[in-house]
Amino acid sequence: MTAQRGNNAFRIPDKMKAWVLGKPDEIRLTEKPVPQPAAAEVLVRVDAVAICATDLEIISHGVPAKIGGGLPFEKNFTPGHEYMGTVVKLGPAVDEYDLGDRVTVEVHAGCGRCERCRQGMYTSCLNYGEPQKGHRANGFTTDGGFAEYAINHINTLVHVPDDMTDEEATLVVTAGTSMYGLDVLGGLIAGEGVVVLGPGPIGLLGVAVAKALGADPVILTGTRDARLDLGRKLGADHVVNIRGEDPVVAVRRLTNGKGVHFVVECSGAPEAMNQAAQMVNRGGRICLAAFPHEPVLVDLAYLVRNNIYVYGIRGEGQSATHRAMALMKQKRFDAKLIHTHSFTLDELPTALKYARERIDDAIKVVVKIPH
Numbered sequence: 001m002t003a004q005r006g007n008n009a010f011r012i013p014d015k016m017k018a019w020v021l022g023k024p025d026e027i028r029l030t031e032k033p034v035p036q037p038a039a040a041e042v043l044v045r046v047d048a049v050a051i052c053a054t055d056l057e058i059i060s061h062g063v064p065a066k067i068g069g070g071l072p073f074e075k076n077f078t079p080g081h082e083y084m085g086t087v088v089k090l091g092p093a094v095d096e097y098d099l100g101d102r103v104t105v106e107v108h109a110g111c112g113r114c115e116r117c118r119q120g121m122y123t124s125c126l127n128y129g130e131p132q133k134g135h136r137a138n139g140f141t142t143d144g145g146f147a148e149y150a151i152n153h154i155n156t157l158v159h160v161p162d163d164m165t166d167e168e169a170t171l172v173v174t175a176g177t178s179m180y181g182l183d184v185l186g187g188l189i190a191g192e193g194v195v196v197l198g199p200g201p202i203g204l205l206g207v208a209v210a211k212a213l214g215a216d217p218v219i220l221t222g223t224r225d226a227r228l229d230l231g232r233k234l235g236a237d238h239v240v241n242i243r244g245e246d247p248v249v250a251v252r253r254l255t256n257g258k259g260v261h262f263v264v265e266c267s268g269a270p271e272a273m274n275q276a277a278q279m280v281n282r283g284g285r286i287c288l289a290a291f292p293h294e295p296v297l298v299d300l301a302y303l304v305r306n307n308i309y310v311y312g313i314r315g316e317g318q319s320a321t322h323r324a325m326a327l328m329k330q331k332r333f334d335a336k337l338i339h340t341h342s343f344t345l346d347e348l349p350t351a352l353k354y355a356r357e358r359i360d361d362a363i364k365v366v367v368k369i370p371h
């Protein structure tokens with residue numbers, strides 16, 4: 001560890017490099033003042049930041065980012081939410097972290113005062129997008145990690161062990177989202193069948209987390225063999241390429257006709273909800289962690305008759321990121337397998353292009369920031 005703990009060893013400049021959103025699909029590198037941490041906050045020197053499909057959505061369409069109650073364009077807003085770094089300055093009375101601590105971050109700091117935040121559901125904060133009430137969602141409603149420094153509430157920090165690389169640490173929040181999906185399904189998945197639909201980053205790490213928690217069997221469905229092979233490496237007992245076999249038939253076949261107790265839907269495909277319903281057994285549970293872009297027809301009568309529960313999740317609530325880190329720290333799965341490309345901060349537009357066009361089979365593209 002190069003940083004020194006417990007003293008003011010970090011020279012912090014007044015200005016930093018930061019990418020900001022201009023018009024839709026326009027992102028430019030500029031200089032901003034380095035922000036100052038308030039009470040219960042720290043200044044994080046961003047060392048690495050992963051690109052997420054949601055970043056691409058925000059840069060093109062604005063939503064789900066929201067600045068000042070509206071779209072985030074031309075507001076000097078810095079996106080980027082899957083970052084990690086080093087604590088370089090403490091806000092007043094912060095003693096939970098030391099200077100030099102390596103941390104990875106959760107996206108959402110709830111307001112801490114609304115009913116949902118009090119229940120631990122801070123990703124569904126009722127004061128979402130109201131920073132004056134204490135809410136932050138970095139890269140969504142407050143400045144994010146495509147910059148040299150970022151402010152974080154201490155509740156959003158997770159310690160990174162010394163033997164974990166910066167790149168791997170950027171993936172913890174993705175695993176945390178997968179973990180939260182399993183949490184809302186009830187958490188007790190050891191010995192239960194879990195189907196994950198869609199081998200994107202959340203689906204692939206959903207497989208890994210489900211397996212690490214003892215799910216049996218874990219089945220992954222998708223359309224690309226390379227991704228499905230990766231799913232196998234991350235713990236899937238069975239993979240189904242839906243171009244070759246109907247996924248409902250396949251799940252019934254693999255479970256001797258019984259179906260599974262849990263489905264985590266990470267594909268966003270319009271037909272996924274009805275398929276998930278056919279994959280679970282009576283009383284089964286479905287978590288929706290992705291969404292189609294258009295409204296879809298759902299056979300509600302089937303859900304009612306079969307007592308099927310459906311949950312939605314947004315992000316990484318209930319401290320799931322801490323539990324995901326616990327599994328990764330114990331090397332229960334190798335999240336690094338989904339990291340495919342690295343670029344520097346100056347190369348962000350190229351990094352975004354790799355992620356958007358999946359150039360060279362890109363899955364997780366990470367931007368490294370040397371200091």
Ligand SMILES: [Zn+2]
Binds near residue numbers: 052055081
């Ligand atoms: Zn993300």
Ligand SMILES: [Zn+2]
Binds near residue numbers: 125126127128
């Ligand atoms: Zn709240």
